[in-house]
Amino acid sequence: MALSWLDADASARREAGLHREVTPREESGALVDLASNDYLGLARHPATIAGAQEAAARWGTGATASRLVAGTTRLHDDFERDLAAFLGVEAALVFSSGYLANIGAVSALAGRDGFIVSDTGAHASLIDGCRLSRSQVVVIERGDHEALARVLATRTRQRALVVTDSVYSIDGVIAPIAEYHQVAREHGAMLLVDEAHALGVRGRGGRGVVDELGLSGADDLVVTTVLSKSLGSQGGVVAGSARVRDHLVDTARTFIFDTGLNPPAAGAARAALATLRDNPDLCDQVRHNAARIAERCGGQPPESAVVSLIVGDPHRAVEAAAGCRGVGVHVGCFRPPSVPAGTSRLRLTARADLSEDLIDDVTSRIRGVLDGLGVRVGA
Template sequence: MRSLEPELERRRAAHLYRRRRVLGGAQSPLLQVDGKPLLSFCSNDYLGLANHPQVIQALQRGAERYGAGSGSAHLVSGHSAAHHALEEELAAFTGRPRALLYSTGYMANQGVITALMGRGDTVFEDRLNHASLIDGGLLSRADLKRYPHNNIAALADQMTRRLDGEALVAVDGVFSMDGDLAPLPELARLCQAQDAWLMVDDAHGIGVLGRDGRGSVDHFGLDPQAVPILMGTLGKAFGTFGAFVAGSEALIETLIQQSRSYIYTTALPPAVAEATRASLRLVQEESWRREHLQQLIARFRAGASQLGLELMPSETPIQPILAGSAERAVGWSQALESEGMLVTAIRPPTVPTGSARLRVTLSASHSFEQLDRLLDALGRLDREEAV
């Protein structure tokens, strides 16, 4: 049996070693991290709902009614009235006939692709897609083709050369490490011309973009015919946990029958579904959260540009600052932590070699004063060494 230590040592030496941090309280801009207070700019709680009193109260009421766990899979005895109500509300929110809850976004992406695609079919994916989409394509046993980031011409060329069988294009609505949007209108037109499914993983768009936070598909004014498969997560802008897939009656029934990651896992706790119903209402009713978030984004980009920081073309809460090497990204992260701020260094293999970065994420719960503290600290980073 081979030793695992050499690979761990190699990762440490290459500044690629990951370690967990222990939080001592609820999600908020001000965290207790490993016992010390830090101002956080690395949470996906984009609307500041993870610690909202109404969401917490809904969770508590749900636990009082349904208990702590669901007890079983949805198709056995775990599908509660809370789950069913949330699915109906998510379907209405996304403007689709049906929605189906999954226990995680990773399981949703794998479950959809493996249920719809198989040997003889072709899955096309952007090279910067989330790992769950890539793994779904691999597990499906279909032919997996990856095209250069947001390169419609390259994708069109790949699609025209595919063999017989079904075709599916799977793409992030908002790319999780770059923060930019997929060109969904162009993708929709290409998929319709090629008679292919279009699946959008809108984990980082739902709640943030579009009318009342309906996401990147709504942001581009696309309907369910243009984007027949929509996946969204609940642990980011919604502040809770889990995921859903929304689409036609036939799609959802097919997933119930054939999606292994839905069929063979325990349903998320009903209390979490009740909490998510509360956060869904807040997402739609409190538009000031998205308005404040947009103001923070604009203020950050203007300030970072004045400092000469290398930003990426993102108008979303995900604001990467390119460092280049993993060593430099880690050094910058450590320097910020010494000033009382938590900003995660993102390194290969999460991003390509040479594009390590700080991934700044903004939340509606941040104040302008907190953002200015971050900008002041970023201005003091050592950037003299060549990238």
């Protein structure tokens, strides 16, 4: 039979502890959420919901077409200007998801004649962008800026792009962005930084690591980020110079051929951005809460909103996550290929709206589950 191999593959995944199931999320309050990326707690904020409702009433529920046909509303245009001003760049371009923003940006800025250097901490969307670009791609170890210099110095293709996350999504560690940028500039390469897990968490008032380092607006640096984490909505963004935006509008296939971001998502994200802009202390609060979670669970001091508790064995990680769910706490469970073999883990995410009493309560529950299973958390 043509699909008989599916059963063998499924059996192998189950045996290795890598089977996954889609589990519906319950209504708010059923479980304490330490799994989502709603870092600022804005997904259910009244202003965010009102922004979505107003946009739906004015523009409808769908974009109705690609951005270049009929899918760009005045709301999209105004929101892109707000994003550019907040991030300190000339221009921004909104995509229907962060995944498509990264694929579109990488493939359009490199191409079959290009040369890309990616580090091992890059998100899957950046990896897929590298593959789809048809560029020559070299992968270096995460954070190794000396290897980056060696690779760029020996390239034979002129057009070069370096891609990395600013905050590595699995463990929340910050990449050496300043060093990457210096090396890229010295070798005539462009740097693309995915700030998905930094927006709302790092930098002045949540403007990200690039802003924190004083690199916002650099003409050889492009930022991508998402609307689905700190801004509690849906969508992706590419931000940089006006020339980069113009190039993407003309050449990024995931922009040209995809239906535009739906207006309610744009309206929600725009309202959330205004809330963040008016409450810059939110990013300090989420980091404070992450530090408290890490301290009480035995994790490493975090550099972002992510706290990673390495269990090791994937079966044990699944068991621990299920145990946490059983005591009313939803945590992330990350296994290969999301993480290297032997480093399966619980991934806890802080939110700015968590009280200290609630953090103390849920972390006690988590510790009880881990202790009951005899799980010793690794670094």
